Every structure is written in structure tokens, then in C-alpha cells.
Amino acid sequence: MPITGTLRSWNEDRGFGFIAPTHGGAEIFVHASAFARDGSSPTVGENLSYELGRGRDGKPQAVNVVRLAVGSRPPRAPSGRETHKSQTSWVGLLIIALLLGTGGVWGYKQFSGWQHRKNLASQPAELSTPAPGSSEASPAAFSCDGRVYCSQMTSCAEAKWFINNCPGTKMDGNSDGIPCQEQWCN
Template identity: 50%
Template sequence: MAKAASNMALTGKLSSWNDDRGFGFIAPRDGGRELFVHISAFPRDGSRPTVGETVSFELGRGKDGKPQAVKVLRQALGDPSTYPRAASQPARPGRSPVNALVGFVLVVAIAAFGYFQYQRHARQQDASALLAPQAVDPPQPAASVYRCDGRTHCSQMSSCAEARFFLRNCPGVEMDGDGDGVPCEQQWCTSPFAK
């Protein structure tokens, strides 16, 4: 067991550490030779020594009489996140209930805003669909009862509808003398509403 040689606290950095064997060396801040340090010199807080961490220690002597570091304490200088945590410490400080409530309200507000924006967009789409002119497919003609069979004159027709079918669909017909698109005006299609 090491014997204390000095009660004066010194500081330094852990310059090397062999975790398997449980020892390493500390480079004193004031310079000088590196000092041996054993795992038993560290507090039993569940954390392992880390190379580069700043420590304070007292100077003692080992079984062989050589100087070594004893009563090692970790220093909280600089960024505390660079120092190892004890196993019993939480990974991060707990959140207060007020912070949790504020976070929850914020999440709900963002979700509600997104939902209302979606609903507004959907209503606008519905309204523009109602106001947009509807493309109406022209009615498909029912299967015609007429067919091109070689007739070409009004005297061969039996109705205005038959004369219109022949004028629109059959080649070589002579039923629209004035070329206005109305066939057989004297015989069958005398009024614009004739069928």
C-alpha cells in the first residue's frame, strides 16, 4: 500500500492508462517526471479513468519506495462533458415538468397547424373543382338504325333524321342543295326542329 509523503494537492493530466491492468501515469502540471497511479487511488464511483482528463492528487510512495499519485480526484475544469460520468449518474439532467409541458404543447400546436393547413387546402381544391367548367364528353350516338346502303336522294329517305344520317355519314349523297348542312329542306327537314 502506498504511503502519503505530502498532503499538498497537485494537479496534472492522465497521460496514459492501461484499463486491463488498472494503472497509468499522470503528467504533473508543473512539469517533471510522470507519476505512476493505480486504480485504487481513484474514487470508487463506477467510472473508469480517461486519458487526457485533469486530476488532482497527492504525492505518495509505493511499496517499492518510488513516488506515485494517491488520493486522486477528477477536476471539473473546462467542458464537463469531456469527463467520465459515474455509472449511477443519468446520461443527462432530468427535464422539469414545466419544460416537458411546454414541449408537449409545442408539438400539439405544430400538429394542429399542419392539420388545419391540410383541411384548408382540401377545401380549396373542392371549391375549385366545383367552379371549374366540367369537361363533358359528347353523348355517344346510340347504335344507329340507319346504314349507308347506296341511297343518295331525298326522295329515297323516310324521315329528316334518316336524311341527316346519310348527309353526315354516307359518301356521294345529293340532299343539301344550298350547302347549309340541312338536308331535304323541302321534303323532310322543313323546320329547324324537324326530326
């Protein structure tokens, strides 16, 4: 059966104190382990409910102490560790969101480039004849021979023919339909 009393003294450094029973009698020893582990310290003068038990030395002591002012458990103040954990969780979610967004943008660009190349491949290739006196070779002279990079081309016309007619070319980095802008088609 619970007994009520008031905390008369408390030694924070050593983790114990004494309770004065409400109905009188000798003060009862109470150890910090008898309180709920909520991170807050007992306060001198607060009303408590407790049960009588025996300590290691056989003397009576309070056990199962409940703080009456706040009910069975006092309000928890977040510890520094929990605050850090919630901030870490928030930052982690932000990083995940940024990574997903970046991956989505990259995937969209890859899909758009593939779609553009697919559309170009489905259109008939335009055979244009170079202007008289031009040093560019005739498009009829080109064939899909496995070349896929700008460094393997010899002219802008050749690069354009390859990107429009050969699969797997890697000459249009920004997917705008103009190949080899750095080397040939600037």
C-alpha cells in the first residue's frame, strides 16, 4: 500500500535523500534508483508516494517512488543526445531528398537524350550535298563502322551523319541534336 510524504533533503552528488512521511514518524531513506529514470532530479519539498522496502543493510527505505505533483512520471526534458539525434534525422532526410532529386534530374536528362536520339533515328536521314569547293566528304561516303566519339570524326558533316544514322553514338553531350560542338560543329 503506497505511503505519502515530502522529500525533506536530497544529496544530488551521492544520489540519495530522506522523505518525511505525511502521517508522522521517522524519516525514510530514498535512493535515486527508486525514482523513475526520466532524466530529472528530485526536488526538495515535492510530495511523493512510495512503498516501504528494505535496503542492502536491512534498514527500511522507500521504493517505487512516484512524484505526486506530476503523476506517475514527471515530464521528460529532452537530453542533449536526443536533440542531436532529431537534428541528425532531419539532416539525413534532407540529404536523402537532395540525392533523390539529383538522381531524378539526371535520369530525366538521360531519358530526354535517349528520346531525342530515338526520334532522330526514326526520321529519314537528310543527304545534303556540300557547297561547291567545300572540303567536306559526301554523306554517301559515310557508313556505320563502329565509331562513336567525336575524336574519331574528321568533320562536322561526318559527325552529324553518324549521330543521325548510327546507333550508340556518344557525340551529343547536351542532347541538343548538334554533335561535337567542342571539336567540329561550333
